[in-house]
Amino acid sequence: MYWLLEVFNCLFDKPKKIRSINNLTQGKFGKIFEPSVTQSTVARWEKGEQNPDRIHFPKIASLLNLSFEEFIEFIEQPISKIEDLNIENKTLTYNERHLSMLKKGARAWNSWRKKNPDVIPQLSGIYLKNGDFDNLDGYNLDYANLAGFRGVFISIQHASLIEANMEKAELTGGSCIGSNFSRANLKKINIQSTRFNRAIFRETNLYKACILDSDFKEVSFEKACMEQIVFDRVDLSGANLKQVDLESAKFTKVQLREANLNQASLKKAFLDTCSVYGSTFLETNLEDIITEKVFISPQGFEGITVQDLALAQFTCLKLYHPLLTQKFVNSYNIEHDFVKYAQLLANRYGRYKYKKKSGSFAFFKYNKINFIDIFVDIEKIDNNLYKIYILKILF
Template identity: 30%
Template structure:
């Protein structure tokens, strides 16, 4: 339960609250379990605060400082968190359905098992954050920084990830079906057994990425960089890879049935037991450097 004195101070307004925080820097605010529905907490200093199970539905926390705060099981649906600092915060099992987090800093935050479906996370810094098993269905992550972020088992179906920075991210067994990843940076990312069926990855960079056992049925990878990528046992049935760079990629046991590989670069690629039945190989640079007619 919340400390009644702390809760009373917070309800006096952000200016009074921030002054109290400045005057008592060693006190850890306890607002746990409080009902803060629709409150205006814009620019409030809530760093390190205990906000477990707090109800913040529809509250305004624009540019608020929530660094290192504990928000486990908090109801933050529809909350305004644009430009807020949530770095190193613990938001595990919180509800952020429909939240607005554009430009927020979530680096190092724990967002495991969080509901973020249809949330606005465009331009957000999530580098090094834990988003395993997170629901991001239909979320907007365009231009977001997800470097080294853990997204294993996350639901990113129909999510917008165009131009997102996903270098060295862990997306193993994630659901990225129908996601938009045009121009995204996925170099050295891990996508083992991920579902990328019908995803759009045009001009994305997957150099040195690992996609062992992934599904890319019907995906679009026009002009995509996959050089040195590990794609063994990947299902690429009906995939459009025209103009893609697959040089030195490991494609053993991969299925390219009915795929469009026209103009792709397969120089030095490993094609052991690879299925190419029905694939369009026109103008493909083959592993030996020759160009297929």
């Protein structure tokens, strides 16, 4: 039997790589088998200390891209042949029985999950769309493998996807309002035109996610990993981004009204045409951040723009909540220059906004502290005359 253990030891170096590719622990990997096996059993398999039972051979074969018959033949092959197996791009495919159960509805599905707590639903690569099967509201999808999942105009509202694997999934035109994605793997997920209002993403991995034209109002991202994430035309009003890692993130035309970014990292992030009225950046890492057209007006994307998020935060407070200013200064040791420049901006320019109906070009953006810029406003009077205002910021 020693030779068989040696063969399985070599074979299980491959599933170990598959387990790593799919971000599964030994315990979770054991649960994809039916019947499931324990973490310690998987560990002994991978060490070559124990042979798998024959009942698990079909699943092992599928993980190695082999038919059952080919797997049996491979057991008798030289180890060098086994080492030639290529599983670099192998991801777990969906279980037809699990998909069939999913389509029976939330009540049947949740009852099945409750009776089978050790089974990890294998639903990777499934494609759900409007008119086919498009409602996952209230489903318990905790720990489910939904890697590569595609959903078009589907509803996943108030569902639980705690620690689910949705790496490289695609969601378009749907609704995930109030769902819980805590500690889930959403690396490289693509989201477009989808609503996530009041959803929960605490400690979720959103590395290199791409989110377009979507609504994330009042969402909690606390302590999430969002390095290199892309937000384009996204509403993050009231979102909790406290202690979130947003290093090298890209924000374009993003509404950050009253968002909490305290103690977050925006190192090397890029913000272009973003509204930060009421947002907080206390103890936020702004190292090497690049900002263009940051708006502080409650009207959103109009009015004066600033280039510095710390200045934007304090100018907004000075302009709209002056009674809180001194308390804010004392509590967070705000630098004197910020107080000075914020007061000037608030007093002279904070109320100006784009006058579309009057034909005004409004004020050109404010560029840098210590830079003497000219702001021009041209307003039409009667039919032929123009009144020109030329002002300077003088420090």
